[in-house]
Amino acid sequence: MPLRDSTPAGNPVWTDIMTTDIEASKKFYAALFGWEFEESISEEYGGYLSATRQGRLVAGLSPYQPEFGGIPNIWSLYLKCDDITATEASVQGAGGQVLMPPTHVAPYGHMGIFLDAGGAAFGVWQPQDHQGFGVDSAHGAPAWHELYSKDYPAAVEFYSKAFGWDTHVMSGSPEFRYTTYGQGDDAKAGLMDASGFLPAEVPGFWVTYWGVDDVDAACATVVANGGTVTEGPHDSEFGRVAAITDCCGASLKLVGV
Numbered sequence: 532m533p534l535r536d537s538t539p540a541g542n543p544v545w546t547d548i549m550t551t552d553i554e555a556s557k558k559f560y561a562a563l564f565g566w567e568f569e570e571s572i573s574e575e576y577g578g579y580l581s582a583t584r585q586g587r588l589v590a591g592l593s594p595y596q597p598e599f600g601g602i603p604n605i606w607s608l609y610l611k612c613d614d615i616t617a618t619e620a621s622v623q624g625a626g627g628q629v630l631m632p633p634t635h636v637a638p639y640g641h642m643g644i645f646l647d648a649g650g651a652a653f654g655v656w657q658p659q660d661h662q663g664f665g666v667d668s669a670h671g672a673p674a675w676h677e678l679y680s681k682d683y684p685a686a687v688e689f690y691s692k693a694f695g696w697d698t699h700v701m702s703g704s705p706e707f708r709y710t711t712y713g714q715g716d717d718a719k720a721g722l723m724d725a726s727g728f729l730p731a732e733v734p735g736f737w738v739t740y741w742g743v744d745d746v747d748a749a750c751a752t753v754v755a756n757g758g759t760v761t762e763g764p765h766d767s768e769f770g771r772v773a774a775i776t777d778c779c780g781a782s783l784k785l786v787g788v
Contacts, residue, residue, distance in 0.1 A: 544611035544663035547591030564671030587665030609654035648689035649682035651735035683724035742788035
């Protein structure tokens, strides 16, 4: 199980969801991924829960509270930074926008929410006590992060400029344009041109692929616990994959590890 104690700046560091039914979501993800939940987070932060897998942090869940804003039942990705004030300036300098200014979530770290130059939302996390993912590319842990962008050229330029990403074109055909952050086995995330298939009313977004030992068995667990399999399972050059929605309608993907 690939363990993580820290994350380089610019890399995916955390993902979380605001759910309209926290108890149903806990039950769903416990069944699907074997997650357990730390109940000790202060009510000051709206009942936020950290999910763990074999004692290692993997994700966050929070009850949806309309007064705090945000869109419910959507997973959010956070990128690591060492100085969130400097990152805010870099984001704006690269053509991004500030949705939520940097905030201190004491004693865990600092966070901000932004829009990239292609209109997709993402978060930034400067860790203190909370270092983010404690494991990846294992059952119940994040295995890949992918942006569906409505403005692919702008997104590639944005992440290169704002976060210093070393980008590599994996496919440049008109039918499938895809760029990776890093290359080959060292790639950390992917950027996809989604302008040809996302509806006009749907902005670009980040999606996380979650590792599972058996994709077909995981899909059966999804259905048995109130979720839906929306695509697959099928084999790809990167392994067996499926797209699902959870018990509250949040979208995510599964990949065999």
